[in-house]
Amino acid sequence: MKGLHLCNMKKFLNHRLAVSGAIIILVISVFAISAPLISPYQPDDIAIGQYLLAPSAKHWMGTDILGRDLFSRMAYGARISLIVGLVSVCIAVIQGVFFGAIAGYYGKSVDNIIMRFVDIMLCFPNIFLILALVALLEPNIIIIMVVIGATSWMGIARLVRAEILSLKERDFVKAARACGVSDFKIIIRHLVPNAMAPVIVSATLGVAGAILLESSLSFLGIGVQPPTPSWGNILMDAKLSLGIAWWMTLFPGAAIFITVLGYNLLGEGLRDLLLLRK
Amino acid sequence: MAKLLEVKNLNTGFHHEGRIIPLVDDVSFFIEKQSILGLVGESGSGKTMTALSLTNLLIDRNCRVDNGRVMLEGKEISLSDENCLKEKRGKEIAYIFQEPTTSLNPVMSIREQIEEVLLMHRTDIERKSIKNFIITQLQAVGIHNSEKKISSFPHQLSGGEKQRVMIAMAMVSRPKLIVADEPTTALDVTIQAQILTLLLELKENFGVSILFISHDLNIVGQISDYIAVMYAGQIVEFSKAKELINCPRHPYTIGLFNCLPNRIKHANVKELSTIQGEVPKAGNFPDGCRFHPRCPKKFDRCSKEMPPLISLKEDQEVRCWLY
Amino acid sequence: MLTLFLRRLFMLIPLLIGISLISFLVIHCAPGKPTDMQLQLNQKVSLQVRERLEKLYGLDKPLMTQYVMWVKRLIRLDFGNSFIDNRPVIDKIKERIPITLTINILSLMLILIIAVPIGVLSAVYQESLFDRAMTVFVFIGFAMPTFWLALLLMKFFSVTLQLLPVSGITSIDFENYSFMGKVIDYSRHLFLPIIISAFTGLAGLSRYMRTSMIHVLQQDYIRTAKAKGLTMAKVYFYHALKNALLPVITILGMSIPGLIAGSVIAESIFAIPGMGKLYYDAVMSRDYAVIMAILVIGAFLTLMGNLLADLAYFIADPRIRVGPCE
Numbered sequence: 001m002k003g004l005h006l007c008n009m010k011k012f013l014n015h016r017l018a019v020s021g022a023i024i025i026l027v028i029s030v031f032a033i034s035a036p037l038i039s040p041y042q043p044d045d046i047a048i049g050q051y052l053l054a055p056s057a058k059h060w061m062g063t064d065i066l067g068r069d070l071f072s073r074m075a076y077g078a079r080i081s082l083i084v085g086l087v088s089v090c091i092a093v094i095q096g097v098f099f100g101a102i103a104g105y106y107g108k109s110v111d112n113i114i115m116r117f118v119d120i121m122l123c124f125p126n127i128f129l130i131l132a133l134v135a136l137l138e139p140n141i142i143i144i145m146v147v148i149g150a151t152s153w154m155g156i157a158r159l160v161r162a163e164i165l166s167l168k169e170r171d172f173v174k175a176a177r178a179c180g181v182s183d184f185k186i187i188i189r190h191l192v193p194n195a196m197a198p199v200i201v202s203a204t205l206g207v208a209g210a211i212l213l214e215s216s217l218s219f220l221g222i223g224v225q226p227p228t229p230s231w232g233n234i235l236m237d238a239k240l241s242l243g244i245a246w247w248m249t250l251f252p253g254a255a256i257f258i259t260v261l262g263y264n265l266l267g268e269g270l271r272d273l274l275l276l277r278k
Numbered sequence: 279m280a281k282l283l284e285v286k287n288l289n290t291g292f293h294h295e296g297r298i299i300p301l302v303d304d305v306s307f308f309i310e311k312q313s314i315l316g317l318v319g320e321s322g323s324g325k326t327m328t329a330l331s332l333t334n335l336l337i338d339r340n341c342r343v344d345n346g347r348v349m350l351e352g353k354e355i356s357l358s359d360e361n362c363l364k365e366k367r368g369k370e371i372a373y374i375f376q377e378p379t380t381s382l383n384p385v386m387s388i389r390e391q392i393e394e395v396l397l398m399h400r401t402d403i404e405r406k407s408i409k410n411f412i413i414t415q416l417q418a419v420g421i422h423n424s425e426k427k428i429s430s431f432p433h434q435l436s437g438g439e440k441q442r443v444m445i446a447m448a449m450v451s452r453p454k455l456i457v458a459d460e461p462t463t464a465l466d467v468t469i470q471a472q473i474l475t476l477l478l479e480l481k482e483n484f485g486v487s488i489l490f491i492s493h494d495l496n497i498v499g500q501i502s503d504y505i506a507v508m509y510a511g512q513i514v515e516f517s518k519a520k521e522l523i524n525c526p527r528h529p530y531t532i533g534l535f536n537c538l539p540n541r542i543k544h545a546n547v548k549e550l551s552t553i554q555g556e557v558p559k560a561g562n563f564p565d566g567c568r569f570h571p572r573c574p575k576k577f578d579r580c581s582k583e584m585p586p587l588i589s590l591k592e593d594q595e596v597r598c599w600l601y
Numbered sequence: 602m603l604t605l606f607l608r609r610l611f612m613l614i615p616l617l618i619g620i621s622l623i624s625f626l627v628i629h630c631a632p633g634k635p636t637d638m639q640l641q642l643n644q645k646v647s648l649q650v651r652e653r654l655e656k657l658y659g660l661d662k663p664l665m666t667q668y669v670m671w672v673k674r675l676i677r678l679d680f681g682n683s684f685i686d687n688r689p690v691i692d693k694i695k696e697r698i699p700i701t702l703t704i705n706i707l708s709l710m711l712i713l714i715i716a717v718p719i720g721v722l723s724a725v726y727q728e729s730l731f732d733r734a735m736t737v738f739v740f741i742g743f744a745m746p747t748f749w750l751a752l753l754l755m756k757f758f759s760v761t762l763q764l765l766p767v768s769g770i771t772s773i774d775f776e777n778y779s780f781m782g783k784v785i786d787y788s789r790h791l792f793l794p795i796i797i798s799a800f801t802g803l804a805g806l807s808r809y810m811r812t813s814m815i816h817v818l819q820q821d822y823i824r825t826a827k828a829k830g831l832t833m834a835k836v837y838f839y840h841a842l843k844n845a846l847l848p849v850i851t852i853l854g855m856s857i858p859g860l861i862a863g864s865v866i867a868e869s870i871f872a873i874p875g876m877g878k879l880y881y882d883a884v885m886s887r888d889y890a891v892i893m894a895i896l897v898i899g900a901f902l903t904l905m906g907n908l909l910a911d912l913a914y915f916i917a918d919p920r921i922r923v924g925p926c927e
Contacts, residue, residue, distance in 0.1 A: 337827075372828070380820060381822055383825070385844055385917075385918065398830055431920070444825075
């Protein structure tokens with residue numbers, strides 16, 4: 001077992017896509033976690049008269065319209081982006097696995113109802129639904145995570161259902177059922193663990209999607225609300241100073257781009273390693 | 279009789295990370311005009327690769343013809359010149375493949391698929407008479423109701439009909455050689471016999487030569503004028519069909535005959551049996567004679583030196599140290 | 602084929618009911634009643650007015666009755682009046698829909714025109730320099746936040762080069778332009794929004810096209826086509842492409858919600874008066890009538906897009922168009 005694990009690790013390290021994605025994610029995560037240590041200023045410290053300063057030794061990434069240090073805001077913003085990305089994907093995975101497993105295992109009308117529900121949810125352009133919900137429920141970070149999670153579980157549910165449909169015909173499941181193991185135990189112990197590979201891939205790519213969504217919402221002013229910094233709402237400010245402060249546009253946008261790229265690379269790498277190589 | 283096609287020292291390999299795995303190894307043979315050469319061997323012996331190499335139809339980018347000459351009526355076909363090959367393919371050398379179901383384009387009508395061959399290779403037929411020509415050709419290969427069938431799509435036809443369409447498609451350009459790669463393997467036994475009869479008729483009526491590839495020695499024996507036996511990428515025996523059936527020389531050929539349930543009676547075959555072991559995979563060929571691990575008559579030399587093709591008499595060659 | 606299509610139409614009914622139910626619940630499960638907002642905007646409204654408003658929207662009735670009433674009005678395309686300017690919601694939407702549809706259809710066409718050849722060439726010349734470059738492009742496309750790209754392009758074309766207008770759909774003196782002038786003015790304003798709308802889809806579709814094409818190129822009938830002596834152009838761009846495009850039709854249908862969602866971002870950045878901007882403004886001002894209407898219409902458009910895609914698929918694939926036997 002340990003040998004197998006090591007062998008997988010070696011395969012992973014030899015995969016260029018996966019490794020470069022993992023490195024990007026690691027760097028951004030360290031940046032986010034150490035935000036209080038590396039930030040030279042408080043993210044909401046306003047320096048009177050020092051607004052829109054270009055990057056310098058004093059302000060590594062310059063200052064914003066209110067004279068706040070952009071580097072410090074970027075570091076704290078990284079926390080928001082990563083937390084929102086990870087938590088909302090966790091919510092989506094839990095929901096998707098739950099509905100997918102039940103639909104796949106029980107089949108028939110349960111399956112029919114759940115899958116029609118998935119179809120219906122997929123009809124709504126995601127930003128429409130999210131905007132409506134967030135606006136109605138007052139935008140704060142918890143609501144945002146819940147809403148993003150609640151509107152992006154459908155793909156995972158379909159994946160899990162498909163896996164379970166094929167798994168439940170296998171002998172070890174039939175054997176477990178013949179021995180009188182309860183449905184719940186069969187699903188949790190035998191089916192779901194065996195259906196996880198595509199879910200892991202989809203969840204990794206989902207983090208990228210969730211980070212993009214959160215930053216879009218914040219950019220539109222409906223996501224994370226100032227003064228809490230998020231890469232998206234820094235860009236909202238950047239739009240106002242588009243012609244004069246290039247640093248306001250460049251740094252947060254590039255940060256989103258690189259983080260999303262990291263998760264996409266890792267996700268594609270994992271897809272290659274977990275799904276295609278089998 | 280004059281030779282239509284001559285293949286000399288054909289080598290086709292799978293290129294992977296600087297290594298070459300031979301799939302077709304130094305294969306030479308010829309086909310006479312208006313005759314059928316049967317190419318037999320187990321699956322994986324390089325029959326299909328040989329057939330595809332004739333016009334460099336290798337789809338896998340890692341497969342390449344490395345060496346060899348192919349001559350059609352004495353003129354060499356340049357295997358590296360795509361433009362030259364394009365003129366030979368379909369026009370002079372036409373193909374019929376194993377799986378009629380997957381070999382026809384599912385989203386094009388039968389008419390469209392035959393028509394494009396005509397537009398490409400038969401400029402002598404006027405455009406407005408093309409449709410009638412196709413209908414008569416479909417009738418000629420035994421498709422009933424061909425006025426209607428001409429506008430159908432592959433999924434509407436039976437397996438036998440599809441293979442007849444493939445044959446019609448190969449014949450409309452009046453090629454000199456048809457390469458039929460296991461044309462009857464995917465079909466029912468009764469349809470098999472009909473298709474074989476059809477191929478024989480085409481040979482008589484149109485004077486076309488056929489390279490008939492099959493794993494089934496029985497079928498090959500029924501229709502061929504010459505037979506070549508392939509094993510592990512090499513030809514191990516080549517001779518006139520009658521000669522080979524009456525007196526197989528190579529231990530592998532003898533083994534193949536022994537495997538036939540309804541054996542053709544002759545001297546060298548004693549009882550129904552199997553050939554021990556498995557066909558070696560390309561890249562893992564044994565040293566010496568490639569058949570020696572499975573050969574009942576092997577001796578020291580067989581595992582050390584690869585035997586050359588030894589001419590026994592005119593038009594008869596065997597790759598075995600026994601001779 | 603007809604029965605298949607009728608069955609497909611029949612499947613729409615539960616979906617339509619589901620869409621209306623969810624839209625309805627989204628609004629009504631939110632804390633606070635839709636009328637609260639109107640009262641906040643206009644502090645002078647007395648309690649009596651509030652009651653009258655509640656009656657008007659039927660808010661005093663049980664939820665089920667409210668839903669039935671709402672659906673009945675929905676069928677007549679009566680979405681009520683906007684809370685902001687009291688105009689009928691349907692009129693506001695009718696004004697805005699053509700712009701959004703134009704942008705989306707144009708960007709869809711742009712996506713197809715560019716992504717299909719890229720995908721085909723990447724598949725044919727797999728692992729070539731071109732293919733590798735396109736793979737990099739695809740990763741960039743997937744990771745690029747469209748609103749950031751919009752800002753960058755806006756900065757470059759409108760601020761630095763001053764080539765294109767920053768926002769809006771027409772110039773101030775639009776009325777005085779000649780016909781050609783008007784067309785040029787429109788296209789100058791729509792250029793960036795269309796690029797932005799198309800960007801992510803471009804990456805996605807070219808990737809999908811590549812995968813689909815690689816699969817088709819391994820099929821036996823491609824070997825047959827080559828064996829017939831056809832030109833490579835005909836083998837790839839006719840025999841193979843015809844098959845490889847089939848699954849793309851479905852993907853195009855599925856990409857419609859993404860496009861519609863994208864128009865919220867593109868239209869609000871470039872201040873284009875389309876449905877996306879209308880929705881954004883409605884959300885910002887809590888204009889429930891408009892939110893609910895657009896939510897339903899957006900989902901309905903998606904449904905219609907999927908239906909169209911299925912219909913196109915039925916027509917394009919002879920295995921479905923003409924039955925197994927005559």
